[in-house]
Amino acid sequence: MNFSEKLESGKFLVTCEVAPIKGVNIAKVLDEEAEPLRGKVDGFNVTDMQSSVMRLGSLPVCHLLAQRGLEPIFQITCRDRNGIALQSDLLSAYVLGIRNVLVLTGDYVTLGDHPETKPVFDLDSVSLLKVASTLTEGKDMKGNELDGKPEFCLGAVVNPGYDPVELQLIKMEKKIRAGAKFFQTQAIYDLETFEKFMKEAEKFKVPVLGGIIPLKSAGMAKYMNEHIAGISVPEKYIRMMAEAKKEERVKTSIQISVELIRGIKSLCRGVHIMPMGWKHALELLAATELA
Template identity: 40%
Template sequence: MKKLREKIKQNQFVTTIEIEPPKSGSSDSEIARIQKLAKLIDGVNIPDNPMANMRMSPISLGSIIQSKLDLEVIFHFACRDRNILSIQSELLGANALGVKNILTLTGDKPDIGDHKDATGVFDIDSIGLTQVVSKLNNGFDFSGNKLEEKTDFFIGGVVNPCSDDLEKELDKFHQKIERGVNFFQTQPVFDIEKLEKFTKKVEHIDIPILYGLMPLKSVKFANYLNKNVPGIDIPQNLIDRLEKGGKQETLNILKETYSNIKGMSKGIHIFPMKDYDLTLELLQG
């Protein structure tokens, strides 16, 4: 198995998918879903209590997936749930398990999730977390104490190419690179004109970016994303097409967006929205 980081570093086109970890003590359901896509993808992203909803540990699930499917994972790691001691402890454990591709995140506030009284820790943010992981990779903990053995993480960061405040987003993008980010993944992209503007701004930077792709399953879903998810902007013409074309237009838009993104990137990160059959149809086409 060729390592995901090697493919990304060598500018080979890669495809990853994001799954929703189970609210369960068993990983069997997710293993079964991923298995039929395993030969068509290069990696699996595993969120960390996404939208502040309690789910199985992404590190544990990642270790199971790598062991059972011989397929690398990118585990998300949020600052929301852990203080600086716990952050480092879990990262040392992840490294020991061989789960070494990490996506550094600040994390959503607990009050939007299913445990609204949970305490948000936020000792650091995603930029600070990137710095912590870089220190561990260099053999030192957050306080500067030497580790017995350094870690070997491949560090990912998040960037939003369609942000309403692109200059602010680019500033955070550069800060993350300075702290040690090796690659980026993005939120779902729907507005190709905004994506083109972003890619021109970063074309001189030799950091691989995997752009997000998500199926628009209905007009209602598209309107929900526009209203409730910051940084996602779905053009009205796509919503109009969905209204007229229904399910078939969902696939048409997905294929068109996939083709457009593929033409200007080194990788795609797919959000299947639990529709693994649609993802399979896209990748086999």
């Protein structure tokens, strides 16, 4: 069953993020990050130079994963390419065996390691979804015929902790109309907020995979609370992390994530894990299966 069929199946899904490295040591990404999760997850999200840090591209890594029989989800942002390049990359993705595409606007360039570069944002997430849908109908964004149609399972992101959340819901609906078939969310730490959000989002009847970022430390939690949009790690988790001895931190973190995943499970269609350099995704998944 491919990812698209799994979405249809109603099964609870697990996806995990794989981040290409800055450089060419591809083995690290494929063998150390992706391979251990073979069979444990339903899809590998490959990030597109997240946080505007220049890295190896999402497209070749997705291709290499697909070659190994691992299901990639190609993340594509509007930050670095204009409409011509974005469409071309989508066509390239298709011929390289990639079927799942997650469309994002992308972080602004000044947040990354090349702050002086030209920000593009020719399209935005909604218009890129629409363009990708148009491609699957055999036409480019200007209506020119394509020689052969690609097929994509298009996804998008949503931030349940956003304030005002209505604005996210309006945009979510727009994304669905533009072709999004599934959503992955920003990290969830507050189940109550997420439940409220899902109550509103249910009507769209589109699968949502709740985001999980395992905590590395209390400091990381505080940092995210201060700086990352829509994330608010509750005080109790920060305390748990702060009180845990160094060697117990991973255990505590897994305990927190498992608690969250348990909560999420009844609310939505899956979970999307973003380890962000945390090396214990496999252990977390093992613990989750117990959940």
